[in-house]
Amino acid sequence: MTINGTNLEGATTVTFGGTAGTITAATGSTITVTTPAKATAGQVAIVVTTPGGSTDNLTFTYTAAPTITGVTPSAGTTAGGAVVGITGTNLDTTTRVTFGSNAVPTLAPLTSTKLAVITPAGSLGLVNVTVTNPAGSAASLAYTYI
Incomplete structure (x- = not known):
């Protein structure tokens, strides 16, 4: 993650909810830091x-890995192009969905528990x-091409 500001040279620590991150680069206006792992989602x-001192007016939100509880409909033609609903958790931060090894051409996170996609061929x-988001992936044997 990159933090931009002023007077950042010589930064000694960057903490996320009290846990130190790893500073990989720092200049007067930019710090690059690797965020530490966190077991639960939420803002810190x-x-x-x-x-020159400390600042504490920034926040970071950890996301949780997605889960899949349903795929509807559960079958479609090999040509693709069908609208499929996926239910589960933590779907609002979805960055990628695949059916087998094929990425969907269009995805639309509707809520944290519902996602709509167009199936690939x-x-x-x-x-x-x-389903993949910044925190991880979830897979399910859930779709049959007919």
Whole structure:
């Protein structure tokens, strides 16, 4: 993650909810830091400490990995192009959906529990539907190309 500001040279620590991140680069106006892992999703305070003092007016939101609880309809033609609804959790931050190894051409996160996609073309048979967001992926043997 990149933090932009002023007087950032010599930054000694960047903490996320009290846990230190790893500073990989710092200039007077930019800090690049790797965020530490966190077990639960949610917003945390970022504190940047430099020789001139600390700031605590920043926040960072950790997201949780998605889950899949349903795919409707569960079958469609190998030509693709069908609208499919996916239900689960943490779907509002979805960045990629695949049917087998084929990425969907269009995805529309509707809510944190509902996602609509247009199926890509695929080969005859059962495939995994995989949903990915910044925190991870979830897969389900849930769609059959007929």
